[in-house]
Amino acid sequence: MKVTIRDVARRAGVGVATVSRVLNGSGYVKAETRERVLAAAAELGYVPSQLARGLVGGLSGTVGLVIPDITNPFFPLITRGVEDAASEAGYTVFLCNTDNDPGLEAHDVQKLRERRVDGVIFVGTTERRESVDRLLADGIPVVVMDRQLNHADVDTVLVDNLAGARAACRHLIGLGHRRIAHAAGHRSTRTGQDRCQGYREALEEAGIAFDPACVAWGDFTYESGYRVCQVLLGLTPRPTAIFAGNDLIALGAIRAAEDAGLAVPDDLSVVGFDDIQMAALVRPGLTTVRQPAREMGRMAMTMLLQRIRGEAAGPGRRHVYQPELIVRGTTRRREPHA
């Protein structure tokens, strides 16, 4: 039932080495022989075993992609970008969801090591180094996305969160807002911290005093945005604008504002971050800071391939994308009251 290289060899009347040569384009093979082998392989419907190939010491042709949750709208685009580049290179990708649970992450990484993946891309997951170190010790290259892991040996792909946050807040300030709150992401993430920092810098350069009460930490979810916005709206004086740590938070914040009887953008302007698909589809459209997610995923896979192929050596490289402010309907000029 399973046809092996031996069957093809027999059928073509040659040795297995010759079959291997024509299939891999390695070594010299007479044109005629090549034809014969190809024909035999086709007739038999031969499919070489990557397991065997990988075992010989070559590559497995697979990579692992470790993310928190594919259900979070931020990850599908990145995943697609990774997959695009992988597929083009003849690679196949293992998808792993960790839910940001260290235990699950360890389990996934263990499986990936058993599968002898040629490389791994971590996105938006843990800042812990264990998993990465283990992989590196195995000689498996790693690329990290949407997280900063100051590790000497890993390549990093990310967006300039500081600049993005600044752009978002400057936009708000330019619209006349002075009382701007920040519905922040998760306090322990570098991403959350950077966006908060950008927010503070924008306020500072505009000469607006920073009010600690105006930043509320939570996590990067819709629910968190809803919750956190409720407290922010209870401030006195009430903020006229909110810069959210990401789009999900922004969406939750908008809902909270509406439930509190406030209109967006009339009573409250809101800016998000990421530009997930939903941002363009909700009404009013969400003003946000776009990350070129698919492109970033593709870049991560490209960098990983370079490491795998030994085309890139040395210390970890870092590719930083400049985000772009997308102005839609959730922000508007603040009407100076009386």
Place this chain on the structure above:
Amino acid sequence: MKVTIRDVARRAGVGVATVSRVLNGSGYVKAETRERVLAAAAELGYVPSQLARGLVGGLSGTVGLVIPDITNPFFPLITRGVEDAASEAGYTVFLCNTDNDPGLEAHDVQKLRERRVDGVIFVGTTERRESVDRLLADGIPVVVMDRQLNHADVDTVLVDNLAGARAACRHLIGLGHRRIAHAAGHRSTRTGQDRCQGYREALEEAGIAFDPACVAWGDFTYESGYRVCQVLLGLTPRPTAIFAGNDLIALGAIRAAEDAGLAVPDDLSVVGFDDIQMAALVRPGLTTVRQPAREMGRMAMTMLLQRIRGEAAGPGRRHVYQPELIVRGTTRRREPHA
């Protein structure tokens, strides 16, 4: 650098067979020896090669998941369900996006065969049988989701589209609507056809004459929904409600209606299908027919595992879920005009 079973054997002062036995829990091993082996493996940081294991004739511990596009909000949930069940069983999943392109699908399936996956799940992709037949010929079990492939040997997991569509339309009819249009999905898909059929049945049982002009085919995208709705709204008399082939179509239709100056649900009621995450987040909330996507993904993987383990033989089984109508804000009672 790579530690093999031989290294562990040497370190523990036993033969490789013994190491294999303790690691797989097969055969008899003296408790003391077992300890020694386990210790050696741990000290060396030994990670067994699944490539080698698979080669011996066992399983590779991997499955393929073939979908059109992870970027389409309908697929992440299913993917997650598959991944959940796979991970629990020690399996790892290869994710493949085909964009519904037969060429890409063939390429992906070829790679999956080379990787010697133990099984494959196709969701929402092609009704062509080639890929499936090839896999089956290899002895690789297949489960199909969200598509009907009347193939004797594959298990199928799907939702009762007919019932779902009927429920959606009955809801509309119960609200007093008589002029109901259908923004259909792709004409060549069974899913699209079934939902259209359910729509017709509901009209019929209510004694409403079917008007061919009221069903407009397109595909399952937001853009298609927008486009198709524009022509539907040009009908005379104008429909007071639209049943969309899925949520993306519904969202596009709503946007088209609003752009045409119509209010949803005041001037037009809209019902979708799927209940993607976005449906609950948009304003007004989208009334739709929910598919238990994550649960369905989990079921598909479970059925696949049974086939892989030989716990299920015989003809293809079929698991049909009953969808649930979720009433939110895009539907409302039709005000009888004068």
Place this chain on the structure above:
DNA sequence: TTGTAAGCGTTATCAA
């Protein structure tokens, strides 16, 4: 140019 044979890391058979 092409074939033989030695691995690659595991599991499984068979003696011991």
Place this chain on the structure above:
DNA sequence: TTGATAACGCTTACAA
């Protein structure tokens, strides 16, 4: 209970 050893399917010297 345990240890050789023969596969598993393929690549790659090494000969021919």
